[in-house]
Amino acid sequence: MPSLQSYSTFGLSASCDSIELFTDVSSFLSIYNSIKNRTDNAIYILGGGSNSIFTNDFDGTVLVNEIKGISHFDTESHHFLRVGAGENWHDFVTLCMNEKWYGFENLALIPGSVGACPIQNIGAYGVEVNTLIEKVECVFLKTGEQVVLSNEDCQFGYRDSVIKHELANKVLITHVNFKLPKHYELETSYGELAALSEPTPEKIYSKVIEIRKSKLPDPAELGNAGSFFKNPVVSQAVYQGIAQEYDSVPHFVVSGSTELSSIENEQIKIPAAWLIDQAGFKGKTLNKVRCHPTQPLVLTNLGGATGSDVITMAKDIIASVHEKFGIQLEPEVRLLGNKGLISL
Template identity: 90%
Template sequence: MPSLQPYSTFGLAASCDSIQSFTDVASFLSIFNTQNNKTNNATYILGGGSNSIFTDDFDGTILVNEIKGISHFDTESHHYLRVGAGENWHDFVTLCMKEEWYGFENLALIPGSVGACPIQNIGAYGVEVNSLIEKVECVFLETGEQVLLSNEDCQFGYRDSVFKHALANKVLITHVNFKLPKQYELEVSYGELAALTEPTPEKVYSKVIEIRKSKLPNPSELGNAGSFFKNPVVSNAVYQAIAQEYESVPHFVVSDNAGNEQEQIKIPAAWLIDQAGFKGKTLNKVRCHPTQPLVLTNLGGATGSDVITMAKNIIASVQDKFGIQLEPEVRLLGNKGLISL
C-alpha cells in the first residue's frame, strides 16, 4: 500500500491502493476508466496536495496530475498564457516575473499546482486569481468530453467556483488560460505592501515572499495546508452585534464580482480563533499556529482524528462565543473520499 504522506503538505500517515500519474488527457482517461470500472474503487485527482488532508487510509487510486507546458503570445494590450494544470504554481509565477508578464506578483509562494488555482479561486494580499483567468480547459470524467469554460462559466467567488459545486468531482482541469492586461494598477493596499516606496511588480513579488516566509510555516519543515478555515462573511447586523462587545474587531466590507458593495462583512477567522483562545494551543499532535491561528500544523505523528478533533473544537468554540459557523477551506478526505466536519 503506497504512502500518501509525501503527497500532502499536511503529512499525515495514510496509504491508498495505488498512486498513478498522467501527463496528458489520453493517459488520464485510460487510467481513470480502468480504475473507475473496478467495484468500490474510489479515485481522487491530486495536484500538489497543499489543500488536501488525508485523515484516513484511502480505499482507491490517487491520480496525480503532471500535465505540463506553458505557451504565450501577446497583443498590444494583453499577454495570453496557456498553462498545463500540472505546472507548479509558484514556479509559474516566478517565470512570469522573469518574462515581465505581470499580474501574479501578489500570489507568489502559494503552494500547489496551476490546475487547482481556479478550484478555490486562490487569493492573497488583495488579489484573487479569477481576475486573471480567461478560460479553463476541462475534460468530463465520465464521458471524456473536452470543454472550454469561460471566466463567467467558472462562477468564481471567495475561495469558491463551479468546480466546488455543479462540477465537483466531475471534471479534470487540464489547462488554465490567463489574460494579463499590460496596463494595470498594482494592488498594494494590503498592510505591509502599502509601505513600499515606488512599488514595482518585482518589489511586490519580493515583499509578498518575505511576508509569507515570516508569517506562515513552511510545509517542508512543519506539515500544514495553509488556512484551515475560510474567513466567514456575515451580515452587517451580525458584525454590529460583535463590534458592540469587541470594538477592535477587524473587518472588511465585501463587494460582489461586479465591484458593488453589499451589506456583508468579512471577519478574519484568525481573529475569531484567537479570541476563542486557540492561538498557539496544542491538542495531541496538532497545533494552532502561534503567529497565524488560521493555520493548523502537524507537530509530527498527528493522526486524522487529532486533526478532526482540533478542528471541531475550534468550530464549536467560535460558534459558542460569536454564533458564527466556521467552514473548512481545506479538503478533508476519509477512506471513501471527501468528508465534512
C-alpha cells in the same frame, strides 16, 4: 499499499490502493477508464496536495496530475498564457516575473499546482486569480469530452467556483488560460505592501515572499495546508453585534454600498484568525496538532499527528467560535476519509 504522506503538505500518515501519475489527457483517460467501473474503488485527483488532508487510509486510487507546458503570446494590450495544470504554481509565477508578464506578483509563494488555482479561486494580498483567468480547459471524467469554461462559466466567488459545486468530481482540469493586461494598477493596499515606496511588480513579488516566509510555516519543515478555515462573511447585523462587545473587530466590507440606506445590506468579512485567537486557540496544541502561534488560521502537524487529532482540533475550534460569536466556521481545506471527501 503506497503511502500518501509525501503527496499532501499536511503530511499525515495514510495510504491508498494505488497512486497513478499522468502527464497527458489520454494517459489520464486510460487509467480512469480502467478503474471507474470498480465500485469498490474511489478516485481522487491530486495536484500538489497543499489543500488536501488525508485523515485516513484512502480506499481507492489517487491520480496525480503532471500535465506540463507553458505557451505564451501577446497583443498590444495583453499577454496570453496557456499553462498545463500540473505546473507548480509558484514556479510559474516566478517565470512570469522573470519574463515581465506581470499580474501574479501578489500571488507568489502559494503552494500547489496551476490546475487547482481556479477551483478555490486562490487569492492573497488583495488579488484573486479569477481576475487573471481567461478560460479553463477541462475533460469530463465519465465521457472524456473536452470542455472549455469561460471565466463567467467558472462562477468564481471567494475561495469558490463551479468546480466546487456542479462540476465537483466531474472534471479534470487540464490547462488554465490567463489573460494579463499590460497596463493595470498594482495592488498595494494590503498591510505591509502599502509601505512599499515606488512599488513595482518585482518589489511586490519580493515583499509578498518575505511576508509569507515570516508569517506562514513552510510545509517542507512543518506540515500544514495553509488556511484551515475560510474567513466568514456575515451580515451587517451580526457584525454590529460583535462590534458592540469588542472594540477592535477587524473587518472588511465585501459587498453592498456605502450609502446609508444600503449599509444594512452589506456583507462583512471577519478574519477567521481573529475569531480563533479570541476563542483562545492561538498557539494551542492538541496531541500532535498545533494552532499556529503567528497565524491561528493555520493548523500544523507537529510530527506524527493523526487524522483524528486534526478532526478533533478543527471541531473544537468550530464549536468554540460558534459558542462565543454565533459564527459557523467552514473548512477551506479538503478533508478526505477512506471513501472520499468528508465534512466536519
